[in-house]
Amino acid sequence: MSLPPDLATGKILYLEHVTVSFDGFKALNDLTLYVDPGELRCIIGANGAGKTTMMDVITGKTRPDSGSAWFGRTIDLLALSEPEIAEAGIGRKFQKPTVFEQLTVDENLELALAGKKSFWHSFSATLSGAQLDRIGEVLSITNLLEQRRQPARSLSHGQKQWLEIGMLLMQSPKLLLVDEPVAGMTPQETERTAELLLSLAGDHSVVVVEHDMEFVRSIAKQVTVLHEGHVLAEGTMDQVQSDQRVREVYLGS
């Protein structure tokens, strides 16, 4: 197992002057962003503002042309591969839920356990008491205790999203990246998701990318607005919404 990120300098994530271009188009343009430990941060921005590219840089899927990305003070994200970054403690939930439909909720969580992943180790592996407890804990956080024996395919859209968040939690990540968690959810599911994300902040740092402004308002203390690959404004929802530049480019008035 890798060491936890060193938080001595106060932040869990440092993105500094990150630039990514695709065929001349700058998806990220000198982006600088910091995230505090235990913080719940919402990132908003129009399509093409660079939200997904930013997530890709943090998780190692895309390498920037310039700039730096550090996880805590000592872990250089640009030097690690995707699985290494996941193991270092950064979990990412993709927009489209991809749980294992044919496996039960329990089994989905089991496969997401941190630990050895080789074929023969898995062949002889049984769950320890601590691991069973962890699964139970995550089931109750994600409100899926009653569905634990059901195949994931029988879950509602919202429940699948929670299960996927639960799978991330099994790896005990320090930083969670969540891409559009409430897209396609019913109002009740949206409300439940807000509670879930709020309960995760504190123990984890959570970065949420979302379009739904009502939802962002209901959960966010700190909001970052991205525009054309860099940070346009940062602050509370009220501060951001009253910012003249934000009103012009994003809120459209």
Add this chain to the structure above:
Amino acid sequence: MSTSRFFGPGEAGPNATTDRGGTVFLAIVALVAVGVPVLNQFVPSSSPFHLSPYAMTLIGKYMCYAMLALAVDLVWGFCGILSLGHGAFFALGGYGMGMYLMRQIGTRGVYGNPVLPDFMVFLNWTELPWFWYGFDRFWIAALMMVMAPALLATVFGWLAFRSRVTGVYLSIITQALSYALMLAFFRNDMGFGGNNGFTDFKDLLGFDLQAGSTRAVLLAVTAIALGLSYVACRAIVASRAGRVVRAIRDAESRTRFLGYKVETYKLWLFVISAAIAGIAGALYVPQVGIINPSEFAPINSIEMVIWVAVGGRGTLYGAAAGAVLVNYAKTVMTGAFPEIWLYALGALFVLVTIFLPRGVVGLVRRQTS
């Protein structure tokens, strides 16, 4: 709390506690292992309960096919690897056994050469090719019956899975592999008897292959091997490794993202499957008395997939039952109307795919629930 109780009955897949179909299957196999030799050896041929040597050989053959179906189901049913080349692993195991049996003939061959099998003498060869060394010893030959298919699967699987060849492309190259091997084995100078292959076997471990008692023991051994193969496959699919494998089938890149080395999982499963297919082939050869390159024919590998589809993929015992059912139908139909068998097989595949996506097992489960 134990793992098996924790992962109690879920409709989604195999679970460690209740495997009723598997228990029934193993009971039937045990019954065959004991009953068939007894009915053949100890019940007088005047009795209506006597089982003819022909029927016993047929049952032995079906059980080898059932083992082969287990091997195909392990990779296709649980990991989505549609191999159209398992006939090659079966044939390689069979050739391993054939080489041992050829060396056992010794001076009893037509040419009476103590070392060289007849076909080599016929080709005017003067010494044994290096790859025939050691095949006069059973333990070396037995090792090769498993290792040759496993090694081929390792090399082939490593190349294919590492390059992320999946789906229909993988099926096509497995088919090509089998076809290429067939062409190679047809050649006389390969040193495997060309298109005639190997036949006229005399004895196995000193026991006369024509003797009824030897054949009865062979049948019992085949049944035991089938039972053990089932237990091994079952242990894999009911373990966490089995759940990872099904996860790969359903969402490969997601599994990779969780930190599992998808290629390694596929490779192990493919190699284990090939080894089982090889053992099935090795047991098949002394019972049918011949092995030749037609065992590599692509159509054979396609038929195996049909057995599994008919029985119900992803159930193991269903695949084995499918192999027996389809081959029994084949025996009956090729006897009565030989010209329509291939049409019937094709129609069966189409009908099962459309109306019984979960095979006969799915049908039975629907009736009982």
